[in-house]
Amino acid sequence: MTQRTTSGARPASVLLRRGEIHSPADPFATAMLVTGDRVAWLGSESAADALADFADETVDLAGSLVTPAFTDAHVHTTATGLALTGLDLSGAGDLGAALAAVSAHAEGRPAHEVLLGHGWDAARWPERRAPGRAELDRAAGGRPLYLSRVDAHSALATTALLDLVPGVTRRAGWAEDQPLTGDAHHAVRRAAYGTLTPRQRAEAQRAARRRAAAQGIGALHECAGPEISSEEDLVALLALASAEPGPRVVGYWAERVTDAKDVQRVRELGALGAAGDLFADGSLGSHTAHLGQPYADAPGTGLAHLTEDEIATHVAVCTEAGLQAGFHAIGDAAVGTVLRGTRAAAKRVGLDRVRGLRHRVEHAELLTEALIGELAALGMTASVQPAFDATWGGQDGMYAARLGAERAAALNPFAALARAGVPLAFGSDAPVTPLDPWGALRAAAHHRTPAHRISVRAAFTAHTRGGWRAVGRDDAGVLVPGAPADYAVWHTGELLVQAPDDRVARWSTDPRSGTPGLPDLSPGTPLPECQRTVVGGQIVYDRLNE
Structure with a gap:
């Protein structure tokens, strides 16, 4: 009973x-x-x-x-809660549906209230364009509105919100009637999120933790920072997680450190490391990931936000202080810069000390064999998101549009990372993709590029024990x-032991194997x-x- x-x-x-x-x-x-x-x-x-x-x-x-x-190794908790409780455009199938959702959300709300939304993705709309500012102004009824793209690396804003950000048109990333990127985006996001009351923030954080708990997630790695949230947001989240039952929260603060005072600030915030979304580049969807070769569907190679010397100083200072360092890096050029900077830091403070802190690279999507080898040599953890491939991979997906099918097939090479001994920690980057650990395991085991698939068992380890190892804990998960x-x-349903190519291993039903089974995650089976x-x-x- x-x-x-x-x-x-x-x-x-x-x-x-x-x-x-x-x-x-x-x-x-x-x-x-x-x-x-x-x-x-x-x-x-x-x-x-x-x-x-x-x-x-x-x-x-x-x-x-x-x-x-499960441990979700990359989350934006407040933004996830706001998407769960507010305006979520991830289900909008075209431009008209997105504008209609904005109008419905805005209806009846005070004219001065700043509206927040997330999840639009013009790359999958038949119109292949984002709404213009005049269209958004009409849909929002003249209200201030901030709408982050699904990857959170670009955004749309109405005139009423832009008027609250002096000098925004002079910032990098501003283009008339185009999505905001770079500094312009960060300034508008700060203004929009700065209007949240403590009560609204706490409600959003509770909603995200409730959803995580309902998905069997016991720990979240909050990737906070001055460009994507605020000190107040991180401190409040850590306090709430300490005071109320729910998934554990490990905080990261994405601000570059150059001296002991910077290290002390990170620690005073309660963060485990100066890591997470410390941007070395942007995203593929917004054409801001830093690539070695130009995009296939747009001019340029994206944006580089950090130099090799800045990375070296950050990693060296963090390592000397016993503080974990880490970076957001998606494109091959960005990952290369991070690794060269980390290698330079290792020459200053010692390779063993660098390896011992398990510094992180978030996303690490476009990799070469040489980059993978360097990740392994430096003992860095790859904090990766299998749902990215499920959402944007494949010959007809957004990745192929941005890079061409051949280059896109190199993205998210989980099997090569595992073979090289690079520690993997799985996450969602919620609200970019949903909190859905079993879905992530299915995506990793059934990667759209078969050569990149790993077994369900390896994926399960990356989403449980791997997340704890990424924060320096070997006794959990x-x-x-x-x-x-x-x-x-x-x-x-039935428990199996599966190989990366979806075969049930011959020895899986033999008691001598001593291998615990996991659910069948074949496409189409219930999670x-x-x-x-x-x-x-x-x-x-x-x-x-x-």
């Missing part, structure tokens, strides 16, 4: 029985004992009988799967005695449904008894 515990409560001990426990410590375990905030034991039903009288609560799993909770009690309970999410022994999402 399952005894119900109120969400947020943490009984002294919980015994879970009659399920499938995904654990390398005992691949055949059907029961797990949690004491306080730690996993205490895993094993068989016969052994569980002897423990039942000592547990404060017994949960009958009725065959459900228990896994470590796995269900073994002594590990944090961060886990999720799933309703799912697992989360029944309960537990973080540190506390229930943060619960549908187990419905």
Whole structure:
């Protein structure tokens, strides 16, 4: 019989029985004992009988799967919550639908209220263009409106919002009646998000954490920074996550450091590192990712935001302070600059010290064999998003339009990264793509370029243990005695052990393999449904008894 515990409560001990426990410590375990905030034991039903009288609560799993909770290694929490609770244009199939959604959202709202929206993508609209400012002004009824593109690297704004940003037309990235990029975009975004009240911010953060918990996510890496959020936003999020039950939040602050005072500021914010979206370039969708060769559908090679020397100083100062460093880099030219700068820092402070801090590269999409080898040599973590390939990959996708089919096929080479020994941490970049860890695993195992596919098991590790290793923790993201009690309970179908080409390994049903199975993630099969999410022994999402 399952005894119900109120969400947020943490009984002294919980015994879970009659399920499938995904654990390398005992691949055949059907029961797990949690004491306080730690996993205490895993094993068989016969052994569980002897423990039942000592547990404060017994949960009958009725065959459900228990896994470590997922970690999403790249999230923008407040922006995700605003998209969940506000104007989300990701479902707009054409220009007219987007404008209609803006009008419906604006209707009845005060004329002075700054409206916030996200998710438009003109690359997939039949019109192949973004709305002009006059069209947006009419749709918004003259109200101030900020609309970030799906990749969050360019945006649209109405005249009423632009009027709140003095000198915006003189900033880099401004072009009359075109999407905002660069400094112009950052200034308008700051003005728009600066109108959020503490209550609105907290509501958005709670909404994002609730959605994450409902997806079996137990930890989020918040990628904050002066160009994409604010110090107040990060501090408030970390305080909320500390005070309220829900997924853990690890904060990163994306500001370049040059001395000990800068390091101290990062630490005072509560951030684990000066990393995350510290921009070395932009995005492919906005033509701002920095490439070695020009775009196929536009002139130029994108934007470089950091020099090799600036990167070297940042990495060296962070390393000497024991602070994790990291960069947003998508194009091959940007990744190359990051790696040359990190190599220069290693010459100053020592390669072992650089490797020991597991500095990060976010996205790392367009890579060569040489760049992958250098990532491995420097011990850098690749924080990557499999849903990017599912959303924009393929011969007819946005990537192929931007780069041509041949170059686009080189994007997101997960298999090559894994073979080279580059640590992988999976995330969503929400709200760019949704919080959807099983969808990410499916995208990695069924990459649109077959050579880049990895096994479901490798993808699962990258989305659980890989996220913890990326923050320097090797004791979490796995269900073994002594590990944090961060886990999720799933309703799912048959469990398999799958190879990267979607074959079920011949030895997967042999008990001697000792390999725990995972759900069948073949295209078209239903994804697992989360029944309960537990973080540190506390229930943060619960549908187990419905």
